[in-house]
Each structure stands twice: as C-alpha cells, then as structure tokens.
Amino acid sequence: MADYAEITYAVDERVATITLNRPEARNGYTIRMSDELGAAMDRADRDEDVRVVVLTGEGKDFCVGADLSQGGFDFDPARGPDPEWQEPAGRCAKRVYTMNKPVIAALRGAAVGGGITITLPCDYRLASTDSKFGFVFTRRGIYPEGASAWFLPRLVGMGTALDWMISGRVFTADEALEKGLVHSVHEPDEVLNKAYELAREIIATTSPVSVAVTRQLLYRMASAETPFPVHALDSKLIGGLGTSPDAIEGVMSFLQKRPPEFGMRVDKDLPPYLPWLSE
Incomplete structure (x- = not known):
C-alpha cells in the first residue's frame, strides 16, 4: 500500500x-x-x-x-x-x-x-x-x-x-x-x-535497539503478576551487555563527552530470546 x-x-x-x-x-x-x-x-x-x-x-x-x-x-x-x-x-x-x-x-x-x-x-x-x-x-x-x-x-x-x-x-x-x-x-x-x-x-541521543526493547518491556511486562519474570528477562539483557556494540558506544561516548553513534539495527540485532518476537 x-x-x-x-x-x-x-x-x-x-x-x-x-x-x-x-x-x-x-x-x-x-x-x-x-x-x-x-x-x-x-x-x-x-x-x-x-x-x-x-x-x-x-x-x-x-x-x-x-x-x-x-x-x-x-x-x-x-x-x-x-x-x-x-x-x-x-x-x-x-x-x-x-x-x-x-x-x-x-x-x-x-x-x-x-x-x-x-x-x-x-x-x-x-x-x-x-x-x-x-x-x-x-x-x-x-x-x-x-x-x-x-x-x-x-x-x-x-x-x-x-x-x-x-x-x-x-x-x-x-x-x-x-x-x-x-x-x-x-x-x-x-x-x-x-x-x-x-x-x-x-x-540524536538514543540507541534504536535499546528503545525498541525498552518500549516493549514496559508494555509487555508491566502487567506481570510479580517482578520475578521481569527480573529474569532483565538479567539476560544485562548479562549480554559486555558484547553489545551499542552498550560499549554508549559508555565510551559518555566518558569522552561526545554524541553517541549507535550502530546496532532493529531488523537484525534484537536479542533473539525476547518472548514477544514470535508475534
């Protein structure tokens, strides 16, 4: 269309x-x-x-x-x-x-x-x-x-x-x-x-992949009966930051006092274990 x-x-x-x-x-x-x-x-x-x-x-x-x-x-x-x-x-x-x-x-x-x-x-x-x-x-x-x-x-x-x-x-x-x-x-x-x-x-200031994950986290997980499944998913996400180019860039740009240049893409770099990806 x-x-x-x-x-x-x-x-x-x-x-x-x-x-x-x-x-x-x-x-x-x-x-x-x-x-x-x-x-x-x-x-x-x-x-x-x-x-x-x-x-x-x-x-x-x-x-x-x-x-x-x-x-x-x-x-x-x-x-x-x-x-x-x-x-x-x-x-x-x-x-x-x-x-x-x-x-x-x-x-x-x-x-x-x-x-x-x-x-x-x-x-x-x-x-x-x-x-x-x-x-x-x-x-x-x-x-x-x-x-x-x-x-x-x-x-x-x-x-x-x-x-x-x-x-x-x-x-x-x-x-x-x-x-x-x-x-x-x-x-x-x-x-x-x-x-x-x-x-x-x-x-200018945010990572597209981080925004995509955060947006869906808020909607999909806010109505969970307890915080425990949310924390379980948080833990997977935080545990993978050591190899995340955007996380590295976010820290370096902050330390170097310059605008970030995030390179990860929503179409191929979303964490594959996100429970809502099948939709």
Whole structure:
C-alpha cells in the first residue's frame, strides 16, 4: 500500500510523518483509514532509515471519531462479522502497540472516540490549547474500542478512566494534562514542531535497539503478576551487555563527552530470546 487515499506518509531526517488526511470530514475515521494506518505503521517499523513516527492530522482537528456516514463496518450487519473480524480502531491500536519505533501523536482540535483511542498506545501525546478529548461511546449507545479499556487505566488510573468512559463527557487539554493523558500542551501552530523537536532528540541521543526493547518491556511486562519474570528477562539483557556494540558506544561516548553513534539495527540485532518476537 504505497499509495494512500485517506492518509499521507512522508519521511524526512529519519522521521516518518503519518497524517490523517480527510480534513473535509474533520478526519473522520473509516475502515480504509484504519487499514492504511496499519500499513503505514508497518512500513515505518520495517524501514531502518526511520527512527521515530509522528502521527498527526491534516486541518484543525486530529480526528472526530468514526465517520458514521460511511457505515462503519466492512461486513453485512444483518449477518454479522466472521469470528476473526477485528474492529477498525483496534487494528491500528494493536499495530502501534507492537511497534519497535517510538510514536509521537501531535494532536490539535478534536480527538474524540476512535480519534483518541488509536493514540493511546503512542509513546507521547502532545496536545494543543484548542484540543478537546472524549471517550463518548456511552453517549452514542456503543462500546469502547481500540482496546482502550486496557490502555486508558494504565495511563491515567482506573478512577479517571471510569469517569471519562462512563460519563462520555468531552474534556479540555488542561484536564488531559493534569490526569496524564497528554505529556504537554502547546499553541495549535506549535504542536507539530514540538513533536519534531522531541523526535530529533530521541534520534540524536538514543540507541534504536535499546528503545525498541525498552518500549516493549514496559508494555509487555508491566502487567506481570510479580517482578520475578521481569527480573529474569532483565538479567539476560544485562548479562549480554559486555558484547553489545551499542552498550560499549554508549559508555565510551559518555566518558569522552561526545554524541553517541549507535550502530546496532532493529531488523537484525534484537536479542533473539525476547518472548514477544514470535508475534
């Protein structure tokens, strides 16, 4: 899917920018957009020239949620879906979750329903002063999607997740910042620039393999029943640092007071015993 109809994809200075591109519909979420987002995330994740992904929207809104005028399903509602069918927001959210590259969401205007749930697996969410958020499902007589009932409590705590999801109310960027949903708030015209600044810092200062492992460690192991399996995996990782070129470079660059030049690659240098590699 090199050509896209409802998103755009561009790479510059090792940053892939994926942009929702239906501004005439306030970037209303569709089946096609879902599948194109998944394909673009996959494309960025497999490209070793890409270090960071920035996810944003064209126009004044990030995404107002599902475009209800488009029907919302890729099956016959009278017959119901096949057992393997997956709802569209979750298709994108799961692909973001499995990324080896960090993903920064640059949000302005409305990010509501699927327009916010697809960003929950992102590593950073940067908002604008005009941002509005809402998990509005109960006000539409529908249910939370995008695996948001799993992601949201881990970001903001169960109490806040219950409030936002049960009430379905729309809330401001200030409340989102206070509760930990977003990392920072900026003027609307500055949000994307701030996302690129953050991306450039990550690229200049971190090891791509270390970032990939750390990102997945946090997601995959944070819900372990005890710390013991996490420590067992930590021990394997730390035990291999003596032969890790990036670890050696990280120490030497620190001692020599110079920027690091990490050479390991995500596509071939991830530790082979990571339990999630089979996915």
